[in-house]
Amino acid sequence: MNDAENAIWAQVWEQLQVLFGILVTDLGSRLSPLNLMSMVGLCLILWIVWRPSAGFLAWLFPARVYRNPSFWLDVRLFLFNWTIGLFITLNYVVVATATAWAIGQALGAGEPMPDDRSPMLSALIVFLAADLTMYWYHRLHHDRTSLWAIHALHHSAEEMSPVTAFRHHPIYSVLGGLVFSVCVGAVQGLAVVLVLGSVDTATLAGTNLFSVILNLGTANLRHSHIRLCYPDWLEHVLISPAQHQVHHSVDPRHYNRNYGEVLAVWDWLFGTLYITQPGEEIRFGLGDASGQPITQRHPTFRTAMTEPVRRAWSVLRGRG
Ligand SMILES: [Zn+2]
Ligand SMILES: [Zn+2]
Incomplete structure (x- = not known):
């Protein structure tokens, strides 16, 4: 095995170890202890400031949410996606690293890769590319x-x-992971040659530093x-x-x-931004053209798996 191959496999191995740590300790980054604890802390502040009529726990975990069959379908889809994610994510790690390496090679990066020059800039570029x-x-x-x-x-x-957040069809998750790996891997590869001299980024517990900070609590x-609405100017940014x-x-x-x-900022740039107003009524779900909720399309795990595929197939065959 030559130096170049050693370098790529060393990176794959390093990222596999990070992934293993996340899977064992965090059970998915959004439900990581850090995100959950910061969410509860933020909610406690909001509860003190907003003074809702319910007690803290009843307000934070309203019975109507957890009694709804929709929530229990979310739980089943979360467990299902998490299980298949164990296998699929391993492949994404290889795809992202290999893409970054291949682009770096094609554009003339030397081996071994030079030391990291600016991990903060690298982390910011990767975060922007991912978002x-x-x-x-x-x-x-x-x-x-x-x-x-x-x-x-x-x-x-x-x-x-x-x-x-985990209520997704496996096709959405699998395709997303692949697209994400290739695009972010390509940006990392470009960064190697053009700016930074390394694919290393500033991380916290293996996660991009900007991602950790901007997701805290929210x-x-x-x-x-x-x-929770932000001031108008901040809703143009986050x-x-x-x-x-x-x-x-x-x-x-x-x-x-x-x-x-x-x-x-992407919504702002591409014309899809909607600024919220405190007190605006929002009803969740699928609606018709007049805004009336339609009958639940996915009442069970089986329909959640089959109905999207059947409907997509009909569209592709020109019947949708
Ligand atoms: Zn959503
Ligand atoms: Zn959407």
């Missing part, structure tokens, strides 16, 4: 009817809890009943929990808005 990739991946699932058939499962949630509130809740609204005024994951 922009997620914006377009998400948006395409609203723009293309066949892809919407798959993504509609996420939008058929009638109540929102942090587990709703990542899990995006899928929740807690309607997606507030209320902005993602608007994305799940049945109201036609809210359709096809706020595709961003962490940053709102």
Whole structure:
């Protein structure tokens, strides 16, 4: 094995160890102890400031959310996606690292790779690339009817809890992981040659530093009943929990808005931004053209698996 091959396999091995740590200790980054604890801390502050009539726990975990069959379907899809993710993510690690390495080689990066010159800049570039990739991946699932058939499962949630973030069809998750790995890997590869001299990035517990900081406290509130709006100027920069809740609204005024994951600047740039107002009523789920909720398309795990595929197939064959 030559130096170049050794370098790539050393990176794959290093990332596999990081992945193993995440899987064992964090059970998915959004539900990591850090994200959960920071969410509860933020909610405690909001509860003290907002003074709702319910006690803290009853307000944080409203019975109507956890009694709804929609929540229990979220849980089943989370467990299913997490299980298959164990195997699939291993492949993404290889794909992303190999893409970064191949582009670096094609553009003339020497081996061994030089030391990291600017891990903070590298982390920022990778974070921006990842967030922009997620914006377009998400948006395409609203723009293309066949892809919407798959993504509609996420939008058929009638109540929102942090587990709703995992309410995705496996096709969405698998395709997303692949697109994400190739795009972010390509950007890392370019960064090697053009700017940084290394693919290393600033991380915290193996996760991109910017991603950790910007998700603290708020990542899990995006899928929740807690309607936290930011000031107008900040909602042009970061997606507030209320902005993602608007994305799940049945109201036609809210359709096809706020595709961003962490940053709102992409929505602002590409004309899909919706700024929320405190007190705005939002009803979650799938609606018709007049904004009326439609009958639940995915009442069971079986229909959640089969209905999106059947519908996408019909569209592709010209019958949708
Ligand atoms: Zn969506
Ligand atoms: Zn969502």
